[in-house]
Amino acid sequence: MRTLTKSVSNKLLAAGALALSLALPAQAAINVLTCEPEWAALTTELAGDKASVSSATNALQDPHRVEARPGLIARTRNADLLVCTGLDLEAGWLPLLVQQSGNAKIAKGQPGYFEAGSFVPRLDVPAKLDRAEGDVHAFGNPHVHLNPHNIALISAQLAKRLAAIDPANAAYYAARQADFAGRWSQAMRKWETQAAPLRGLTLVEHHRNMEYLMSWLGMRQVGTLEPKPGVEPSAAQLGQLLAQLQQQPAKLVLRAAYQDERASNWLSQRAHIPAVVVPFTVGADKESGDLFALFDTTVQRLTQAVK
Amino acid sequence: MFKHSVMTVAIAAAFALPLSAGAAESPELAAIRAQIQEMKQSYEARLQALEQRLQDAQAAVAEAQNAAASAQQANAPAAPAAPAPAAPTTAAAGDNSFNPSISLVLGGTFSNLSQDPSTYRFGGFMPPVGEVGPGSRSFNLGESELTMAANIDPMFAGQLTFALTGENEASVEEAFVRTRELGGGTNVKAGRFLSGVGYLNAQHSHTWDFVDAPLAYQAFFGGQYKPDGVQVRWLAPFNTFLEVGAEVGSGRSFPGNDRNKNGFNATSVFAHAGDDIGDSASWRAGLSYLRTGAADRAYEFDGIPNAFSGKSSIWMADAVYKWAPNGNPTRTNFKLQGEYMRRKESGTLAAGELADAYASTQSGWYLQGVYQFMPNWRAGLRFDRLSSGTPFIGLVDSGALGMDAFPALVRYKPQRSSVMLDWSPSEFSRLRLQFARDEARPGQTDNQVYLQYIMSLGAHAGHTF
Numbered sequence: 001m002r003t004l005t006k007s008v009s010n011k012l013l014a015a016g017a018l019a020l021s022l023a024l025p026a027q028a029a030i031n032v033l034t035c036e037p038e039w040a041a042l043t044t045e046l047a048g049d050k051a052s053v054s055s056a057t058n059a060l061q062d063p064h065r066v067e068a069r070p071g072l073i074a075r076t077r078n079a080d081l082l083v084c085t086g087l088d089l090e091a092g093w094l095p096l097l098v099q100q101s102g103n104a105k106i107a108k109g110q111p112g113y114f115e116a117g118s119f120v121p122r123l124d125v126p127a128k129l130d131r132a133e134g135d136v137h138a139f140g141n142p143h144v145h146l147n148p149h150n151i152a153l154i155s156a157q158l159a160k161r162l163a164a165i166d167p168a169n170a171a172y173y174a175a176r177q178a179d180f181a182g183r184w185s186q187a188m189r190k191w192e193t194q195a196a197p198l199r200g201l202t203l204v205e206h207h208r209n210m211e212y213l214m215s216w217l218g219m220r221q222v223g224t225l226e227p228k229p230g231v232e233p234s235a236a237q238l239g240q241l242l243a244q245l246q247q248q249p250a251k252l253v254l255r256a257a258y259q260d261e262r263a264s265n266w267l268s269q270r271a272h273i274p275a276v277v278v279p280f281t282v283g284a285d286k287e288s289g290d291l292f293a294l295f296d297t298t299v300q301r302l303t304q305a306v307k
Numbered sequence: 308m309f310k311h312s313v314m315t316v317a318i319a320a321a322f323a324l325p326l327s328a329g330a331a332e333s334p335e336l337a338a339i340r341a342q343i344q345e346m347k348q349s350y351e352a353r354l355q356a357l358e359q360r361l362q363d364a365q366a367a368v369a370e371a372q373n374a375a376a377s378a379q380q381a382n383a384p385a386a387p388a389a390p391a392p393a394a395p396t397t398a399a400a401g402d403n404s405f406n407p408s409i410s411l412v413l414g415g416t417f418s419n420l421s422q423d424p425s426t427y428r429f430g431g432f433m434p435p436v437g438e439v440g441p442g443s444r445s446f447n448l449g450e451s452e453l454t455m456a457a458n459i460d461p462m463f464a465g466q467l468t469f470a471l472t473g474e475n476e477a478s479v480e481e482a483f484v485r486t487r488e489l490g491g492g493t494n495v496k497a498g499r500f501l502s503g504v505g506y507l508n509a510q511h512s513h514t515w516d517f518v519d520a521p522l523a524y525q526a527f528f529g530g531q532y533k534p535d536g537v538q539v540r541w542l543a544p545f546n547t548f549l550e551v552g553a554e555v556g557s558g559r560s561f562p563g564n565d566r567n568k569n570g571f572n573a574t575s576v577f578a579h580a581g582d583d584i585g586d587s588a589s590w591r592a593g594l595s596y597l598r599t600g601a602a603d604r605a606y607e608f609d610g611i612p613n614a615f616s617g618k619s620s621i622w623m624a625d626a627v628y629k630w631a632p633n634g635n636p637t638r639t640n641f642k643l644q645g646e647y648m649r650r651k652e653s654g655t656l657a658a659g660e661l662a663d664a665y666a667s668t669q670s671g672w673y674l675q676g677v678y679q680f681m682p683n684w685r686a687g688l689r690f691d692r693l694s695s696g697t698p699f700i701g702l703v704d705s706g707a708l709g710m711d712a713f714p715a716l717v718r719y720k721p722q723r724s725s726v727m728l729d730w731s732p733s734e735f736s737r738l739r740l741q742f743a744r745d746e747a748r749p750g751q752t753d754n755q756v757y758l759q760y761i762m763s764l765g766a767h768a769g770h771t772f
């Protein structure tokens with residue numbers, strides 16, 4: 001009888017302990033929500049399993065135009081850290097999302113809000129702000145991530161921020177950042193050798209979202225498919241662009257995986273230049289599973305197109 | 308600034324040439340190898356130092372740009388930005404630096420109505436107070452909106468929206484303060500605001516997919532329910548969206564009216580749940596309940612004055628489903644939404660000097676689908692239906708008066724079918740063509756054609772789901 005009671009009480013104790021361990025997270029991993037997939041990939045590089053990371057958008061979404069979907073509001077509510085490009089890229093949806101989530105930790109100006117774009121030198125800071133120019137970005141071109149030197153700068157800052165949010169693991173983040181930085185600078189040297197033939201290349205892009213890639217590899221844009229930022233191309237405008245290419249020829253027409261292929265294919269056929277799709281961000285296709293693969297694929301697609 | 312890297316890569320590649328390691332090496336060879344190793348390491352260290360200097364320089368440029376941008380923001384909204392990284396300037400705060408952001412929506416319609424709009428009514432319903440019916444014929448200024456919003460301090464933010472009508476009137480659509488940093492998923496609003504009940508109610512009319520509000524919103528809310536009061540919303544800490552909210556108000560907005568009473572004269576509660584279905588689809592559904600009251604809510608029909616006093620309560624169910632391939636709505640997307648409303652009113656109904664008990668249960672619903680079939684172009688279809696039911700009218704039941712004393716309340720089921728096509732050259736402008744076959748008046752069909760423009764200027768607030 002006594003042994004029976006004892007075993008029952010032991011079982012109860014065990015069950016209680018189990019219930020407790022289920023209720024309380026075993027390892028207090030921080031919750032990180034990123035606006036774009038590249039920052040989710042970077043956070044994972046730096047935080048490993050110390051953070052549970054998810055991205056608000058996937059690689060096939062246009063980061064300018066995202067809806068504050070219910071599932072996204074719920075994820076925003078539970079985030080300890082929000083990592084976004086900023087520079088008004090997400091102006092159409094992020095402020096509303098943060099407000100609706102009622103999460104004070106990640107409001108602008110709080111340590112829980114990390115604006116990646118503010119840590120790198122910006123291109124295309126406009127001299128004039130007028131909506132007649134389309135959906136212009138007042139703080140400069142926000143598509144900063146396609147220059148890997150920017151990733152290096154942001155990575156150093158993000159590691160510090162992770163440490164500030166989660167001081168218990170500060171040493172861990174610092175060690176992973178050092179390791180990542182080493183591998184990244186080696187990879188950059190590799191990409192720069194591979195991409196040497198791209199220097200001086202002229203191209204047409206869909207939206208002005210490849211400027212940082214071009215400035216990194218010494219390429220130059222001679223036209224965009226969009227007549228104005230955020231305005232979809234029309235047949236007449238594409239015809240004009242085609243005529244303009246007679247004077248200023250381009251070697252290829254470049255677009256991101258999330259962009260509509262029709263305009264780019266139209267120009268490719270008529271101007272007899274290859275249409276090149278780059279993943280633009282992590283996860284756009286199976287060749288771009290992480291940040292290293294993203295740049296491997298981007299450099300490879302570009303160099304192959306001009307061979 | 309990247310030249311150095313390309314050059315150094317070439318050197319690195321030269322170092323990396325395979326030097327086959329023999330099994331037995333002469334001391335000379337080993338010495339050479341050691342020397343190469345040493346050069347490699349020192350080279351690596353120099354390279355890293357250079358990289359660090361480059362990074363520091365870039366970070367400094369970024370910081371200078373941040374300073375320039377914040378200075379520019381503080382000065383004037385459209386001041387030219389320094390194209391090159393300027394030296395950090397201190398923010399010279401001008402008079403406008405803390406002004407609220409302003410957004411202006413200009414709208415207008417051209418209407419062609421086959422029936423006289425002054426005879427518009429919902430058969431079987433007491434005429435609601437508010438924005439009801441198809442508006443006037445020919446050109447109409449429509450409803451323009453002026454919104455000013457700003458953070459007040461770290462704790463509060465505020466917003467004021469004026470609605471400017473074609474009748475040269477400005478009315479306060481919304482004027483509220485809200486909390487910014489309560490945290491814990493909680494938001495509190497006070498003032499006049501679009502209530503959180505239902506789905507469409509919380510959305511400004513310029514974001515609607517059709518020119519006009521569903522019939523149920525017109526009949527039960529007089530357009531939209533905008534209480535003066537306090538709202539609390541709480542978002543549950545789950546990975547699935549679940550939000551609950553409650554509001555208390557003065558009770559002055561229709562179906563309530565001014566009752567000269569202290570306390571909370573109207574209360575509403577609502578709950579919304581939603582989630583994503585894969586990358587491409589998401590849904591939201593909700594239940595809401597509103598309870599308010601009226602005292603001598605007068606209306607006149609066919610020259611006969613009537614007035615209702617008593618309780619009014621409304622149940623609402625709403626659901627919306629949105630689809631976009633891979634969650635990217637740029638090219639094509641689809642939206643299906645529907646709401647059901649059921650209103651119970653009980654109290655007394657007066658006709659002239661006489662008054663007796665009154666009770667009604669009335670309902671209405673709409674279902675609409677909008678499809679963007681190519682960039683910038685959308686088409687939509689909507690069906691509306693109201694059911695007046697047969698009210699209990701004490702004066703008729705007792706035989707004191709006949710049903711001819713209450714011609715507005717003769718049982719009827721108003722309905723309407725609408726189809727629209729709109730074109731949005733950018734996020735900030737939209738042109739719309741809408742046809743509707745409106746059978747709200749018993750035995751009459753109103754064929755309505757609208758041409759509408761909606762343009763938004765200035766700061767652009769995001770759209771809710």
Ligand SMILES: [Zn+2]
Pocket residue numbers: 064137142143207208209229
């Ligand atoms: Zn852009």
